[in-house]
Amino acid sequence: MEFPNIPKGTRDFSSIEMSKRNYLIQVIREKFELFGFYPIETPSFENISTLVGKYGEEGDYLMFKLLHSGNVLKKLSNKALRYDLTVPFVRYVVMHKNEIVFPFKRYQIQPVWRADKPQKGRFREFYQCDADIVSSYGSLWEEIELIQLCDEIFTKLNFPIIIYINHRDILGGLVEISGIKNNLWKDFTTSLDKWNKIGRDLVKKEMLRKGISSQSFEKIAFFFDMKENFSKKEKHLTVAFQYSKKGKKGIKDLSFIYKNIRRISLQNTKLEWNISLARGMNYYTGTILEIVPFHNLISIGGGGRYDQLANLFGMKNVSGVGVSLGLDRIYLAMEKKNLFQTIPSKVLFINFGDEEVLYAYKMINFLRKKGISTQLYPHTVKIGKQFRYANDNNIPFTISIGKNEIKRNKIRVKNLKERTEKEYDNINDIVNQLI
């Protein structure tokens, strides 16, 4: 008999952890709906043809594929667990385009799976919380709404964030003026994305190895290190992009977003232009966003605009933009800062025997009708053991009605935190202190 275990990279969640996770989901859901996003869900697994080729080579490799039941070797698999929520969402839009009202604003809170090497803070099963807008032509007000939405969520969570913003066309413009060849575009963005993690020198080394010339690198490296404010960056890049149509478009989009966000104002969030932000997913084409906690570099979410994704499913002229929040990363960061509260069950009825329980049961029903979480200890065991159960589960009140109390028509209530005990005549008199 092997001691039971779970697959590596997966987790069990205890009641205390689940209460906190449910609280997070509830806040995120509430704010998504406040901004007019509607919930949808898609299956846990998709046809493999839907998923392959959307996440780059690594993504294809890290996908969890399902084995056929029955004759497994005949054809190993044609299904895989979803890798993110964006591709299944776009598949949804294409499949249901005739029922959908555009612009289509949906949110989705579901797990995704990656056969990644498990390590601290990285799991093989984790939850994403996505809000996206899909329409036949994009509008930068969509980006502004999404930034407002994140501000609203993290303000409610009492958890200040920085949103880093950049634009794929600005990176495109920089590639243009640097002379880097088009076929090195993916190599360039993949390496650049590591700028904040591994630093300028290692990024340079990696780029040179991939065939980018030192001259090209030095022509644009200056911009990735700029510490100045938005206007200064804008001014410098406007000069640099004098002959780059692409670069100009990127600058124009970001300026629009910045100008309007400044006038509408954010509550708790800092918006910061990070020119080295590139984002891994291949499908981003416009604005890109990354969300990090204040005083911390770990990404807890991201997003951006993807204009070509629906093309891959044969649907033209569709622009999508969205944010994706990582529930598990947010959880870990908030846990570290002690930002959660938990709410336990309120009352435990001590079990003195069948007749006593039966007598007490109408009071149990009464408290539940009032919405007060009420438990009956299921066995007639030693009182000490029953009180220990209340204590270990952080249940603040016990109610004892033994033979003696029944005879005297009394209800004995113990407050376990204050270690006080009091007798009441009527269950009605207790309700207020329990709520």
Place this chain on the structure above:
Amino acid sequence: MEFPNIPKGTRDFSSIEMSKRNYLIQVIREKFELFGFYPIETPSFENISTLVGKYGEEGDYLMFKLLHSGNVLKKLSNKALRYDLTVPFVRYVVMHKNEIVFPFKRYQIQPVWRADKPQKGRFREFYQCDADIVSSYGSLWEEIELIQLCDEIFTKLNFPIIIYINHRDILGGLVEISGIKNNLWKDFTTSLDKWNKIGRDLVKKEMLRKGISSQSFEKIAFFFDMKENFSKKEKHLTVAFQYSKKGKKGIKDLSFIYKNIRRISLQNTKLEWNISLARGMNYYTGTILEIVPFHNLISIGGGGRYDQLANLFGMKNVSGVGVSLGLDRIYLAMEKKNLFQTIPSKVLFINFGDEEVLYAYKMINFLRKKGISTQLYPHTVKIGKQFRYANDNNIPFTISIGKNEIKRNKIRVKNLKERTEKEYDNINDIVNQLI
């Protein structure tokens, strides 16, 4: 380019469907917590060794197995998607026994997967909502609490149910007095479970084919057809079980549950002893329950007591009992009876251009602060198109602030259902009619 599709037996859920599903989950969760059950979650996939052999031969065959990434043929798979929530829960209890406070009351609301033949109302991915109690010795008050819990949930859903109850020891007693051999026990229960679906004659045919004698069958068939009330059934069986210790134990347990339920009383639920109820899962050992809607035979949930399951993971002296509600079956049954309401987004702000939106945005923020779900149409397109969007999404109010309104300091509000329009001076004056 293939038109995108999803694997058979799986489903996309639209916003309207999700609103209803979320409502169901919210009610079930709330009532679980009201009764002092705490949430936990387990991973979507488990080690295969955890799952095999717990559900019978069919279960092993219908499990979705995961393919190794990398060198797939070396070792095909050591993981599978969970098949139900009970086995992973017991695995959880055994793995975490040192942190858990017993009796352990947990609930779990998660999807499960079966590679079953898809058909009407049967899916390959579906949600179960389980509440279980695990302790070192069982108490029949646990069964009573679970029945009360179901009554509370379905009363709140305004959806009256029948709970069929039976006891494995009663079936054991019947097998004893009929002379059916012990090694035919599984064949007997599997066939008996179809009594209500396919009827006495077909069940008999199946049993004879499996080696049960006609004489044995006729000795006990009378009990499965009994239409009398609890006391009459009890009286008949007590006589029949004169020499069956097992049978007597079953009767005693059911009598205790019946007697106390009658005195505590249920709100909307009918409890009915169904002697032909057997339940498919191998792990049940005591009371068994099945939940069906009034005037309908489709099972929407079930449960029972399992005393040996933890044994399979090397943990002795553990008794578990629980109910499992099928979210998808409840959904379908309630949909058929039109028992859902949906709540859409409340307000759409018409988009007249960037300056107008910017002017209106402080009102959008104000309404959201009041908790009113408020959307901005993201593009400056023809007004008619924007109103159609509100209409198609069942958004009841639109707010229009164009150049003219800005100049006159007015806010134009349209009630799309009543087809009325009114002007206001202050956003504060609108709040009350929007809530």
